[in-house]
Amino acid sequence: RYNAELGYWLAEPYWGKGIMTQMLVLAIRSYFSHTDVIRVYANVYAGNMPSMRVLEKVGFRKCGIHRNAYFKNGNFLDCHCYELLKADFRI
Template structure:
């Protein structure tokens, strides 16, 4: 298996996107705005939206020529207009292989290089230690826990909050986004 590369989403990714993202284990760790079940129509709608080049900033994670995950940076507004929230997912068969850490490191460096964003933040539901570890390996630091801040799957969950400032980010070798 090759290293992950970041690229723009393409219409040809619809089938892979719908297949990989239609997964309850992924949905359990995402905001409810992500449809479940996730259909080809949802994938087509998302790819059309991502192709506009407007905010948020979207990256497709490609491994061996297949779209297997995504990273999105959603900019804040008003007084938080120089901050963005990071969200990401990876196809379940690829979990635990370091792919998301590599991809997120590259996406963070590229986002800071290409945008006016000065602060990235991420929220992880309690119990998702793997995602917390990805953020920590990428350079994010935990800045707090918001107790019972989210309501997911019929119950309140604590949210672990992470942040990374532009000046704390090692520039790395962010790939060109194709």
């Protein structure tokens, strides 16, 4: 009840413009203000460094890696787990 999962997608022509970082800040700020959620978490495919950087810029911290957690395109991939606590959200 006090946790929420975050997911997002952005079309490739808009990558690298800071759009997702700005939108996540606005969305998370609003979400924390209007709910009793204290923790937002997100999972990222291993190798998706741009998505990991977006989460880190917003204030998320990597809290673990689940080995071989995803099966994509015929291969197992690690899942990088991130979390952001309401008490730590400063942006």
